[in-house]
Amino acid sequence: MKKLILSALLTAGLAGRLCAAAAEDSKIFTPFFDMTLSEAAFLPSEGNIFSGGNINTQVGLLSKITQKDQLFALYNFNYTGQGFTPQDSKQFTDRSMSHGFNFEYRRLINDRIRVRPGIGFNRGYSRTGANEAWKNGLYNMNSAGAQLAADYTFDEEKNGYVTLQYLYRSVEFPNYTDLLREFQNAGNSAETSGGLQDQTMGQISLRPSWNKFFGGLTYTVQNYKNQKVVANTGVYGTTKQKDTDTALDFGFHHRLWILEMYPMVSYTIHTSNQNFMKYKFLGDSSPQFAADYYNFKEMNLSVPVDLNITSKWAIGGALSLQRRAYDKRYARNADNDFISAKQVNTMSTLTGSIRKRINEVAMVRLFGSFIVAGSNNKFERYMPYNYTGNSFGIAYQLSY
Amino acid sequence: MEKNMKRLILIFLALFLVKSPAFASVDWESKGMQIVGEIIANPAGFFYDFQQDLEGTTPLPPGKRFGIQTGLFPTTIPMTYTNVSAKVRLHGEGRIAPGVPQLDLIGGYWDMLAAKMATKDSETVDKAKFGGYYVGGILSTSVSPRVRTFWGYKHSVLKAKLDFKPDAQGQLPQFMGTDLNDIDTGFKDDFFIAGIETPKGIGKLWSIQLNYGLKTQVFSSKVSWYGKYFELGLNIYPEGVLVVHPVWNFHLNF
Numbered sequence: 001m002k003k004l005i006l007s008a009l010l011t012a013g014l015a016g017r018l019c020a021a022a023a024e025d026s027k028i029f030t031p032f033f034d035m036t037l038s039e040a041a042f043l044p045s046e047g048n049i050f051s052g053g054n055i056n057t058q059v060g061l062l063s064k065i066t067q068k069d070q071l072f073a074l075y076n077f078n079y080t081g082q083g084f085t086p087q088d089s090k091q092f093t094d095r096s097m098s099h100g101f102n103f104e105y106r107r108l109i110n111d112r113i114r115v116r117p118g119i120g121f122n123r124g125y126s127r128t129g130a131n132e133a134w135k136n137g138l139y140n141m142n143s144a145g146a147q148l149a150a151d152y153t154f155d156e157e158k159n160g161y162v163t164l165q166y167l168y169r170s171v172e173f174p175n176y177t178d179l180l181r182e183f184q185n186a187g188n189s190a191e192t193s194g195g196l197q198d199q200t201m202g203q204i205s206l207r208p209s210w211n212k213f214f215g216g217l218t219y220t221v222q223n224y225k226n227q228k229v230v231a232n233t234g235v236y237g238t239t240k241q242k243d244t245d246t247a248l249d250f251g252f253h254h255r256l257w258i259l260e261m262y263p264m265v266s267y268t269i270h271t272s273n274q275n276f277m278k279y280k281f282l283g284d285s286s287p288q289f290a291a292d293y294y295n296f297k298e299m300n301l302s303v304p305v306d307l308n309i310t311s312k313w314a315i316g317g318a319l320s321l322q323r324r325a326y327d328k329r330y331a332r333n334a335d336n337d338f339i340s341a342k343q344v345n346t347m348s349t350l351t352g353s354i355r356k357r358i359n360e361v362a363m364v365r366l367f368g369s370f371i372v373a374g375s376n377n378k379f380e381r382y383m384p385y386n387y388t389g390n391s392f393g394i395a396y397q398l399s400y
Numbered sequence: 401m402e403k404n405m406k407r408l409i410l411i412f413l414a415l416f417l418v419k420s421p422a423f424a425s426v427d428w429e430s431k432g433m434q435i436v437g438e439i440i441a442n443p444a445g446f447f448y449d450f451q452q453d454l455e456g457t458t459p460l461p462p463g464k465r466f467g468i469q470t471g472l473f474p475t476t477i478p479m480t481y482t483n484v485s486a487k488v489r490l491h492g493e494g495r496i497a498p499g500v501p502q503l504d505l506i507g508g509y510w511d512m513l514a515a516k517m518a519t520k521d522s523e524t525v526d527k528a529k530f531g532g533y534y535v536g537g538i539l540s541t542s543v544s545p546r547v548r549t550f551w552g553y554k555h556s557v558l559k560a561k562l563d564f565k566p567d568a569q570g571q572l573p574q575f576m577g578t579d580l581n582d583i584d585t586g587f588k589d590d591f592f593i594a595g596i597e598t599p600k601g602i603g604k605l606w607s608i609q610l611n612y613g614l615k616t617q618v619f620s621s622k623v624s625w626y627g628k629y630f631e632l633g634l635n636i637y638p639e640g641v642l643v644v645h646p647v648w649n650f651h652l653n654f
Contacts (some may be wrong), residue, residue: 358598
């Protein structure tokens with residue numbers, strides 16, 4: 001589920017980058033190229049050293065048909081490797097890869113208003129620590145859909161504009177199956193346990209931006225096509241699962257003397273009508289019912305600061321905090337029993353780095369991070385909730 | 401001198417960020433076993449990553465007609481991949497018509513010397529053949545006076561064959577308690593290449609590229625710096641056994 005929220009945010013982020021590509025007046029074709037690469041080693045307090053990387057490549061072409069009409073095509077390759085992840089999201093060893101294609105038509109209505117209808121396709125692959133072939137990943141995902149965005153420029157001098165966007169995606173998980181249900185219905189010849197993650201996603205966002213300050217309000221709805229909500233009797237009822245996210249974010253990117261700051265803060269309210277049955281072991285005859293198990297509120301804050309000591313070199317520091325508090329989910333003790341307190345997860349990362357500008361389009365960064373993850377949930381047989389870790393690595397960025 | 405001092409200080413700073421006591425807890429032995437296990441599970445994948453180190457997948461510098469290249473590290477040394485690669489320019493950028501990209505043909509071949517020697521000297525290795533080749537083409541186009549993007553295709557093939565024979569006592573060689581069977585494996589795929597190149601100094605270039613295998617979904621990211629004679633690189637194979645390969649290649653372009 002987390003994967004989907006991530007992909008939704010990614011789509012929103014991508015839309016932002018799409019908007020960033022601007023045509024040069026003299027050219028019919030303007031290419032867009034952005035490649036980032038990072039590779040790091042991770043040392044968790046529990047478990048052995050491992051390495052993981054991230055690769056993001058975006059290549060696009062903006063074509064100016066007339067003074068008022070433009071076409072923009074973008075291909076995006078993304079790979080997310082092993083790494084420390086927030087609690088309740090995924091395993092350290094999970095990896096994912098995706099190919100995204102976006103086509104957008106841009107039409108200037110007048111000096112201030114521009115509309116951008118578009119379509120998008122995405123193919124996502126996932127892999128666990130078992131090193132299965134990419135095509136066999138349980139959470140492999142295909143999505144297709146359309147979006148419509150409108151930009152209104154209110155301050156040309158300081159690049160002030162506001163974007164309203166609606167985005168729709170139909171998402172399929174071709175490999176996903178509920179193994180337990182397959183096991184229980186071994187005699188059933190009909191496919192009843194597949195397609196449970198298939199869903200449609202709708203997202204509406206309003207994002208103002210002015211003088212390198214930006215923010216936004218994003219509302220996302222995920223309607224599951226087949227997955228039903230589990231009732232307190234332990235059986236799935238007739239209501240289909242529906243999740244929503246309401247997110248508010250704000251940030252800026254400013255330079256003050258030799259200080260370069262780009263902090264960001266966001267607050268997300270996640271709701272889901274899905275409930276949870278806690279079985280302490282396979283065949284537990286008195287499972288515990290937990291209503292609205294997945295609802296939470298999450299706060300993210302990141303404050304990166306670069307100190308530009310010369311035009312080429314910078315020393316950087318970054319603090320990032322994440323806090324997720326569940327509305328109704330009780331934390332568990334080490335014996336897998338619910339305790340009276342609601343579950344709260346926190347993850348803090350402190351990063352130090354050195355950045356070198358290779359030239360006007362490329363840079364390299366060496367970084368080291370210290371991470372502290374804490375939670376009042378002490379049941380950690382499957383996922384680590386309380387750990388510390390170190391990571392260090394190298395990152396390259398080239399964008400044109 | 402002052403510049404070097406500054407570099408040195410920055411490198412030391414970077415090293416301090418890596419908290420050295422943290423390394424004390426690393427279980428290098430189990431990490432080593434894990435790596436060996438991954439090589440055995442997919443030997444062709446492991447050896448192919450080194451082939452990618454010697455593959456010349458950047459375009460010829462503007463104005464050059466052909467080039468030759470040989471990989472020095474980690475290909476010739478220590479992997480004993482004797483290798484040669486070549487690039488030929490079919491037409492320069494804008495030569496046929498304005499805006500038409502430069503087109504280069506690329507290709508290369510390698511043969512593992514150690515495999516040959518093993519066959520000659522070993523009592524248990526009957527036949528060994530490790531080698532491969534690649535062919536392809538690269539389109540490059542300037543997007544500004546200082547930036548070139550390039551797009552390419554390559555077809556890569558690797559063949560790894562190792563036959564064992566029993567020694568004088570009739571025993572097959574063993575690894576971790578099990579008899580080693582003949583290895584006959586290989587790797588073959590068509591790759592899509594996308595990259596960008598920008599100058600780093602006079603006569604020195606810097607590039608970053610993505611190679612993506614369409615069938616096997618093997619991928620790598622190559623960062624390289626190159627001048628008149630040498631190329632230094634940092635090749636990243638995120639899903640490979642050895643994730644980071646530092647690379648040193650020699651080339652001449654005419």
